Amino acid sequence: MSGLRRRHAVTIAPPSxxxxxxxxxxxxxxxxxxxxxxxxxxxxxxxxxxxxxxxLYYFPQRAWFGASLASxxxxxxHGLIYGGFPAFADPQIAMWYPATWLFxxxxxxxxxxxxxxLHHSLAGWLMYRLCRGLGRSRWAAVLAGVTxxxxxxxxxxxxxxxMHHAAAWVPGVLWAWHRWSQTLRVKHWVVGVLMIALQLLAxxxxxxxxxxxxxxxxxxxxxxxxxxxxxxxxxxxxxAGLVCAVQILPxxxxxxxSAGRAEAYFVLYNSMLWKSLTLLIxxxxxxxxxxxxxxxxxxxxxxxxxxxxxxxLIVLALAVGAVILLWRRDRQVxxxxxTLVVSLLLALGKNAGVYVLLMxxxxxxxxxxxxxxxxxxxxALILLGAAGADAILHPSQESSRNERLWxxxxxxxxxxxxxxxxxxxxxxxxxxxxxxxxxxxPAIWMPLLLLATTLAGLLRxxxxxxxxxxxxLLVLLLxxxxxxxxxxxxxPKAREAITHSPAAxxxxxxxxxxxxxxxxxxxxxxxLSPRQCMMPDTNLLxxxxxxxxxxxxxxxxxxxxxxxxxxxxxxxAAEWLMRPRRLARMxxxxxxxxxxxxxxxxxxxxxxxxxxxxDGNVRVCRNRDPAGLSYVSGSYHWYSREQEVxxxxxxxxxxxxxxxxxxxTGQPRPNLSVGPGRIISSEVSTNSARFEIDxxxxxxxxxxxxxxxxxxxxxxxxxxxxxxxxxLGQAVFLPPGRQLVIFDFAPRLFRWSAGLSIVSxxxxxxxxxxxxxxxxxxxxxxxxx
Numbered sequence: 040m041s042g043l044r045r046r047h048a049v050t051i052a053p054p055s056x057x058x059x060x061x062x063x064x065x066x067x068x069x070x071x072x073x074x075x076x077x078x079x080x081x082x083x084x085x086x087x088x089x090x091x092x093x094x095l096y097y098f099p100q101r102a103w104f105g106a107s108l109a110s111x112x113x114x115x116x117h118g119l120i121y122g123g124f125p126a127f128a129d130p131q132i133a134m135w136y137p138a139t140w141l142f143x144x145x146x147x148x149x150x151x152x153x154x155x156x157l158h159h160s161l162a163g164w165l166m167y168r169l170c171r172g173l174g175r176s177r178w179a180a181v182l183a184g185v186t187x188x189x190x191x192x193x194x195x196x197x198x199x200x201x202m203h204h205a206a207a208w209v210p211g212v213l214w215a216w217h218r219w220s221q222t223l224r225v226k227h228w229v230v231g232v233l234m235i236a237l238q239l240l241a242x243x244x245x246x247x248x249x250x251x252x253x254x255x256x257x258x259x260x261x262x263x264x265x266x267x268x269x270x271x272x273x274x275x276x277x278x279a280g281l282v283c284a285v286q287i288l289p290x291x292x293x294x295x296x297s298a299g300r301a302e303a304y305f306v307l308y309n310s311m312l313w314k315s316l317t318l319l320i321x322x323x324x325x326x327x328x329x330x331x332x333x334x335x336x337x338x339x340x341x342x343x344x345x346x347x348x349x350x351x352l353i354v355l356a357l358a359v360g361a362v363i364l365l366w367r368r369d370r371q372v373x374x375x376x377x378t379l380v381v382s383l384l385l386a387l388g389k390n391a392g393v394y395v396l397l398m399x400x401x402x403x404x405x406x407x408x409x410x411x412x413x414x415x416x417x418x419a420l421i422l423l424g425a426a427g428a429d430a431i432l433h434p435s436q437e438s439s440r441n442e443r444l445w446x447x448x449x450x451x452x453x454x455x456x457x458x459x460x461x462x463x464x465x466x467x468x469x470x471x472x473x474x475x476x477x478x479x480x481p482a483i484w485m486p487l488l489l490l491a492t493t494l495a496g497l498l499r500x501x502x503x504x505x506x507x508x509x510x511x512l513l514v515l516l517l518x519x520x521x522x523x524x525x526x527x528x529x530x531p532k533a534r535e536a537i538t539h540s541p542a543a544x545x546x547x548x549x550x551x552x553x554x555x556x557x558x559x560x561x562x563x564x565x566x567l568s569p570r571q572c573m574m575p576d577t578n579l580l581x582x583x584x585x586x587x588x589x590x591x592x593x594x595x596x597x598x599x600x601x602x603x604x605x606x607x608x609x610x611x612a613a614e615w616l617m618r619p620r621r622l623a624r625m626x627x628x629x630x631x632x633x634x635x636x637x638x639x640x641x642x643x644x645x646x647x648x649x650x651x652x653x654d655g656n657v658r659v660c661r662n663r664d665p666a667g668l669s670y671v672s673g674s675y676h677w678y679s680r681e682q683e684v685x686x687x688x689x690x691x692x693x694x695x696x697x698x699x700x701x702x703x704t705g706q707p708r709p710n711l712s713v714g715p716g717r718i719i720s721s722e723v724s725t726n727s728a729r730f731e732i733d734x735x736x737x738x739x740x741x742x743x744x745x746x747x748x749x750x751x752x753x754x755x756x757x758x759x760x761x762x763x764x765x766x767l768g769q770a771v772f773l774p775p776g777r778q779l780v781i782f783d784f785a786p787r788l789f790r791w792s793a794g795l796s797i798v799s800x801x802x803x804x805x806x807x808x809x810x811x812x813x814x815x816x817x818x819x820x821x822x823x824x
Contacts, residue, residue, distance in 0.1 A: 328528060
């Protein structure tokens with residue numbers, strides 16, 4: 040509890056329990072209802088904001104997961120992306136996170152915006168609880184909660200759903216561990232572990248890794264001379280990792296099977312720019328990705344969602360005031376000021392040089408996009424703003440001195456900062472930057488209007504004689520947030536941009552069968568209109584499988600074979616499209632091409648049939664000789680190393696195209712003769728497949744489903760070895776006669792990790808129950824409601 044809070048503890052009568060409970064419920068309802076109102080424009084597009092990563096990855100993946108769950112299947116395997124990959128291991132699908140299960144009971148167009156809205160409310164409520172736990176007044180806590188709900192990070196990262204959801208838990212983690220450090224109650228330690236676990240299961244580990252050092256530092260700082268407490272924090276993070284083992288351990292294995300991308304350039308990519316600091320006062324000065332009320336297009340090479348630093352002018356002013364007034368008297372202010380400075384230096388990345396030190400720390404050296412440390416910058420600024428709000432709402436004996444400081448320093452600092460920003464932009468050598476400064480631009484006159492209103496309101500509140508001063512601050516804050524929240528990344532595009540895919544319509548009319556066909560999408564520059572060409576992973580909305588995908592879990596063999604990148608594009612599309620027969624043996628029956636670098640006449644080459652050209656530049660073609668996703672073969676070549684298969688498949692020339700033998704790797708080395716055969720029937724479900732095969736002399740069954748640890752094949756009651764076929768699929772040798780082959784995906788790692796999570800969670804719940812039986816917590820250790 041801060042010194043300021045202690046001074047007023049004897050003068051402010053505590054409210055009754057009933058009144059405190061009613062007030063807490065009222066504040067909770069306020070936080071719950073505010074996001075649907077404040078963010079009203081985004082709901083008409085299902086909360087998909089700028090139609091980039093939300094539509095490309097998070098929305099379709101969750102729609103697929105919900106549909107699979109609703110049909111009665113637990114989708115451990117994902118057969119529609121990359122030719123198949125273990126879905127349970129991808130942390131960004133977040134299938135173990137409770138909010139993801141909304142998609143099993145609601146339509147995705149309802150579940151997605153509801154999930155976003157609930158996490159905005161959760162962020163506000165947990166920030167409110169954190170501030171109350173730190174000894175701040177109720178009004179200061181409400182102001183902090185509302186600000187965190189709609190701060191720049193939470194608004195701009197709606198596009199990254201897992202990051203948005205994980206960030207909402209940050210104040211909750213801090214609150215739980217602060218309670219534990221103050222009371223040393225076992226139940227508070229368990230609550231802290233569960234908070235960390237929920238943040239991890241939300242699907243973005245980077246947020247948890249940024250939260251961890253701040254939590255440990257705060258526990259040590261807030262409890263001086265008890266430095267052993269950091270051991271309890273570390274034990275808590277370890278326990279949370281055990282609870283999340285069902286997600287963490289498979290994700291680590293999947294990363295080993297995926298193409299790494301932690302190069303120094305990528306790690307430092309999207310560092311915060313020095314000019315982005317201007318966005319603390321003029322949040323739209325650099326434009327935005329989706330022009331609307333603020334018409335200027337974002338004209339900085341870095342992504343806007345990574346650079347948005349706005350926490351409102353009023354919180355910025357309150358934070359500055361807190362540092363000026365409370366630096367010497369309040370340990371919390373000193374801690375959060377230090378956190379602010381360190382986090383800002385880390386966010387600047389290569390532009391400040393400090394991030395290089397973090398790259399030398401194991402685990403942290405793989406965290407890319409330094410600008411995401413803005414999350415901790417926002418948390419620190421908001422907590423400083425809460426301290427500043429208390430300083431003027433509940434002035435101490437030095438109120439006259441405080442009033443003079445507020446009147447003289449804060450207005451001068453903010454006005455000088457605004458004038459400096461405008462002057463720098465007005466005299467910039469860049470014509471685009473210079474044009475940004477003009478009273479006709481809402482990005483200029485709106486912040487200036489808010490600046491004048493904010494300063495007038497703060498001076499009015501600082502007088503100390505005005506009734507309803509807290510209401511003045513809240514209204515100012517809501518007006519300030521309303522100038523940004525409804526417009527940031529809100530697309531004016533029609534809903535048809537989400538629901539309709541012209542390329543998928545052509546494929547459906549041509550008789551595309553998801554059970555036997557697979558499409559290779561070559562999207563080119565379709566990032567801002569992904570549904571136009573069915574760019575992965577939007578193909579999930581159409582129920583069609585693709586050879587490539589979108590996201591960080593790019594398989595190594597796909598990268599080596601096709602030079603694919605995590606965003607679903609390749610630089611070798613033109614070369615591969617000239618080899619349709621080889622692509623057919625790898626499961627590609629159709630291609631959708633929008634890449635300008637691919638020759639416009641490729642579809643006229645032997646092997647392709649042009650089905651249609653949609654939207655003027657998207658070509659949809661069918662392979663003349665598709666092999667299907669499962670077939671039998673009478674010839675094969677065996678290789679001892681996978682790299683030899685990849686080199687053979689990449690080799691150009693008629694000899695390589697003419698040889699249609701299956702290329703195998705695996706153990707034991709086969710020494711079997713095979714002949715022709717036929718598939719009588721096949722049935723493929725989410726986690727298994729059944730094939731009935733008939734052959735006279737034995738044959739080789741090829742199923743172009745990606746070979747991963749966890750797959751097993753059974754012939755009757757006997758398990759038979761699976762070989763990797765053509766680097767992308769699975770193959771088994773079958774004896775003569777009529778045979779039934781069953782493939783099952785039942786990875787041992789899943790069973791072991793799930794068991795570890797269940798045991799760990801059960802142990803925590805047992806500890807929690809026994810700790811609760813010891814009786815209620817004393818009032819001395821409880822925070823205010």
